[in-house]
Amino acid sequence: KLRMSPQKYLLNYRLQQAKELLGSTDIFIKDIAHAVGYEDSLAFSKMFRNATGYSPSAYRKHKTGFSENK
Numbered sequence: 001k002l003r004m005s006p007q008k009y010l011l012n013y014r015l016q017q018a019k020e021l022l023g024s025t026d027i028f029i030k031d032i033a034h035a036v037g038y039e040d041s042l043a044f045s046k047m048f049r050n051a052t053g054y055s056p057s058a059y060r061k062h063k064t065g066f067s068e069n070k
Contacts, residue, residue, distance in 0.1 A: 010037075015051050018044070022056055023063040029056045 002009055014036040021032045033044035033056075048056050 011047070011051070014038075015048065018048060018056070019052075019059070022060040029060075032056070 004012075017036045018032055021027055021035065022029075025032075027035075029045070030041040033039075033041040036044070038044035038047070045056055048054070048059070052059060054062065
């Protein structure tokens with residue numbers, strides 16, 4: 001029904017959740033990575049950049065003006 005593989009669905013779901021958290025909270029990126037199912041925050045950052053064209057921190061700054069300094 002969804003016309004995508006379970007893997008693609010999960011990737012899209014995790015990406016959407018991450019975007020929501022990045023745009024509406026100041027939670028550390030490593031904690032967002034864990035919250036959406038990535039044990040490795042570097043793997044999360046690579047996935048996010050490949051999917052959006054932005055690093056997680058650049059996406060957050062673009063959406064909110066908030067910069068993570070830690």
